[in-house]
Amino acid sequence: MTNAAVKLSPPGYEALTPQTAVQYAARIKKIADAIGGDPTRWTCDEVGDGNLNLVFIIRGASGAVVLKQALPYVRLVGESWPLPLYRAHYEHLALAEQYQHTPKIVPQTFHYDETMALTVMEYLTPHVILRKELIAGKRFPNLAAHLGHFLAQTLFFTSDLALTAEEKRNKMTPYLGNIAMCKITEDLIFDEPYFAAPMNKNTAGIDDLAKAFQQDTPLKLAAQEMKWRFLNAPEALCHGDLHTGSIMVTDTDMRVIDPEFAFYGPIGFDIGMLLANFVMAYFAQDAHEDRADYKEWILSTALATFETFISEFTQLWQSRAGEAYQSRVITAADSAAALDARMQQISSDVLGFCGVEIIRRILGLAHVADFESIADETKRAKCERKALLFARELLVNKAAYPTPKEFTALIKNQ
Amino acid sequence: MTNAAVKLSPPGYEALTPQTAVQYAARIKKIADAIGGDPTRWTCDEVGDGNLNLVFIIRGASGAVVLKQALPYVRLVGESWPLPLYRAHYEHLALAEQYQHTPKIVPQTFHYDETMALTVMEYLTPHVILRKELIAGKRFPNLAAHLGHFLAQTLFFTSDLALTAEEKRNKMTPYLGNIAMCKITEDLIFDEPYFAAPMNKNTAGIDDLAKAFQQDTPLKLAAQEMKWRFLNAPEALCHGDLHTGSIMVTDTDMRVIDPEFAFYGPIGFDIGMLLANFVMAYFAQDAHEDRADYKEWILSTALATFETFISEFTQLWQSRAGEAYQSRVITAADSAAALDARMQQISSDVLGFCGVEIIRRILGLAHVADFESIADETKRAKCERKALLFARELLVNKAAYPTPKEFTALIKNQ
Structure with missing residues (x-):
């Protein structure tokens, strides 16, 4: 030692x-x-x-x-x-x-x-890690419903929409000590992919993009803006590492494990990270034969996860009893517009965190098996290139993709 | 007891x-x-x-x-x-x-x-409370320079621009306990002016605006957005109650006292609150004879305070060595654009907090002597009306006033 x-x-x-x-x-x-x-x-x-x-x-x-x-x-x-x-x-x-x-x-x-x-x-049995199943091409009909439910419930009930200001501050205080785990995110997700960090690695065929991204001012600004949000927006308790390797599944059941990166952060953080991992699974399918239908299933699952989150969060919004948006101020007449405004900020964060997660998984230290398991480097580079260009567009043009529909349309356009 | x-x-x-x-x-x-x-x-x-x-x-x-x-x-x-x-x-x-x-x-x-x-x-002597001097029509040539300096230094050096993520989290943690003081701000500034709260009071001549604001969905949404920022943006250590009654002056010296509302919040919070109090002092001058020049001096002082903050913050930005916007990522080529983007968010917050502070000081519980000292209710109502309409416009149209210049032009247009 x-x-x-x-x-x-x-x-x-x-x-x-x-x-x-x-x-x-x-x-x-x-x-x-x-x-x-x-x-x-x-x-x-x-x-x-x-x-x-x-x-x-x-x-x-x-x-x-x-x-x-x-x-x-x-x-x-x-x-x-x-x-x-x-x-x-x-x-x-x-x-x-x-x-x-x-x-x-x-x-x-x-x-x-x-x-x-x-x-x-x-002990979860017969649960297996979702990422492996996505690589293998398996489908899970209830997955989006479960994931959307997890996101809506855990994020809403740990936020100022459900808690008094006192409860919220008391709940978030201990997590401020999880410094070393947050530091990994701060370095590996937001910074290192955007300069020649020693631990970065990438498939040879995308050297051009790796270099270009390091000179890409609008992209770097957008990534740093997301870092500022990570550092300065303790809206809700985030899992902190919600990728498809932190999810275990059976044909009908789904569990979320490993929240050791837990921190108080933007409501859009976990959602964006998770969608990024679906998007990478989607682009990785091009390396396999006969996966056109399966690609569609992954995309529809990502879309349904996002939409389930929105609809369940919208339902919870009606019952809000926390410090923010109190019904004595935001009455029935204002409620829908107020939720829209809040959801716009959440969606913008979702897109931003989705973008930085994709980029760091392809250009940074910690890669994902979805791409790494593609032995043919040319094929892998082609998949990764699509994912990178999608991620860049998300980050620098967030406002052009206000709802899950535009988000999925952009994926299909790659 | x-x-x-x-x-x-x-x-x-x-x-x-x-x-x-x-x-x-x-x-x-x-x-x-x-x-x-x-x-x-x-x-x-x-x-x-x-x-x-x-x-x-x-x-x-x-x-x-x-x-x-x-x-x-x-x-x-x-x-x-x-x-x-x-x-x-x-x-x-x-x-x-x-x-x-x-x-x-x-x-x-x-x-x-x-x-x-x-x-x-x-013991500060011969210092006197700034608010009283503004009501009396006295000028302080160094005031804007001192205030801009205080804002830039205290906000920059307690933020992620100067501190490591660990230092920042450790520094902000204790302030999460200042719950009762934050609750006063949460209730009195962001909520009560926007519904018929029992402790609200207002000059009779503006009953119409007091009622209208309680039905004004865009305004209420904007105020709640600022509350969300108050609750969810611990960017820097804020004084928390920086009005002209928390400032003591002599002809050449200036001190800031009474930070018992201190909390970690948006960089724009103190700036907005302070500007609001200058703006109210400005509009209150209409109740006095021969104060046209003095009004101009107040406005130029507000403008110079905001601009001094920006220029000093811009200088400090060059020396940043904290967790955010590290120079290994945001190089010399990106630095100006990154600062612009950050300053845009700060300015938007300044306008928003300025707006809610003005509204709560006229329609809420705690009024300011600038207006209260105007014995003639008709005159007072006229001054307050201008201030209220200015504040509403600031809150609902923040994007139309991107720099201090547009901000002061809007004040003059009332």
Whole structure:
């Protein structure tokens, strides 16, 4: 371990192995009972394929649990990039908050250990990571309805539309401590793709765009404007990392996991990030044969997610009882116009965050499997080029795409 | 005392009288030395003419100090409106922060007592409250330069333009506790003027506008948009109550006092509030004879304040070293355009907050002496009407007034 990583591990912290994970779980009666039977006969697999954590699945006689433990460094890069364990605390906070609003979508937590930076939670089965399924070409009929519901509920109920000013300030205050995770977003999403950052990488066939974007004043201004929004618009509790790798699905069910990047930010942030990942899945389909219909399904799912969010948020708006837009001021006669104005700002943010997410996934450090799994570099470059040009247009011409319909029309035009 | 007020007074708190204020000051050597001589020969006057506090001036053989103590209720209304003493803590925090950036403009603090909600600070002499001087028709040649400097320095250096994301979050976190003071702003500035709130009052001659504004959907939407900005844009440390009654002047000097409403908010907030108070002073001059030249001086001072802010902020922008608009991304070639874009948002906020401040000072609970001192109700109504129509236009047509020049032209057109 590097010195930095050592410093980040408090006394009592110890990264678990499958063996010590079983011993840990066995010591906590509630968890041991849930797994069931003799711990020496439990199985334990480490399945963490993300960038930051250990994830163990422990199976026993009567069930299974997931044990997720933060590592004091970025797994993707190694011990040279230390990352505070306290992110487990914010993940735990956010899981609890989101679970309140969407208990059918957020996994249930059984146990949290601050020192070990460890959460034991519901084992989701037969759920699989959505991104893999989108690459494989599978469809999920309820997906958009579930996602739109998650977004509307978690964003509305943590905002000034549902909370008093006091409740809102008290709720947001703890998240201001999630500094290291926000710093990753600040650097990797908003800054590094726009200069020759050492960790940037891109497919060879789009070198021209990578270079051009670094000289593109209107684009850089638009990206920095989104960074300013990220830093200065604590409207609601955002998941913070809502891509298709943070979503688990079955044919009928859908769960949102891994909110360790949770922060108070713009209502449009999670929506934009999520749509960006659908858009990349869409453009990546061109590398496969016979995927014209499936492309359409992805696009219609993105559109329906956005529209479900809007319609459910609109319904919730009618019941607003928070600090903002109080009905004593904004009466029935004003309500629709007020919602329109607010939705315009949300939509503008959605487009902006969608744009920067696409660009950083193609030109920055952390790429997505949708494109990376395209072995043919020429094909990959062609898909990525379309996505990049779409993202640039979104960012610099937000006002031209005021509703989800224009957004999807622009995608189809690429 | 009401039960609520009793609850808000912690053990050890006691509202001082001139006599006990002297006893308090005499017990603290540093302060006793500054006042000088035998405490039994000190004089003490309570001079608080604001709405919320006791203010004692204690004079002795070698000098004088100001002792400011918060009361656990709103002085203007009485003990029926309790208000937490903790506001003294935020005032103290803000004074210290502002003093760092503009030591010649913010009074020096000698002593702070959390339990007694009490600050002992520099006695400013021969300083007088600016609002009274504007009513009396006096000019202050350096005023705009000092005010523009205060605004540029305190706002820039507490924002993401000067601070790392971590420093900024750490600096803003404590202010999220100043809930009761923010609530006053939320209610009195953004909401109450726009419905028939029980504490509203207005000059009889403008009843028609008072009623019309409560039915004016575009205006109410614009005011609520500014409330959303107030709640959701922690860009910089704002004074929070920067009107001409929070400014003390001599012929050459200027000080900003009373930041107990301090909060992290939009960069345009303090600027807009301040300009609103100049604009009201301007319109109030019509009730006096022979004030045509003086009106022009007020307007030129408002304009010069705004322009000094812009030019000094522009200079500081070149030296930015914070989280936002880093020079590795926003290079010399992009810098001017990026500043323009940011300044556009700031200016839009300035106009919006200017508009709501004017409206609430004429139709809400807390009026300004500029208008209140006009005994002739017909004249007063005429002045207030012009101010109200100006404020409405600002709020609903912000985009038509992109620079200080259009702003002042609009004032002259009334």
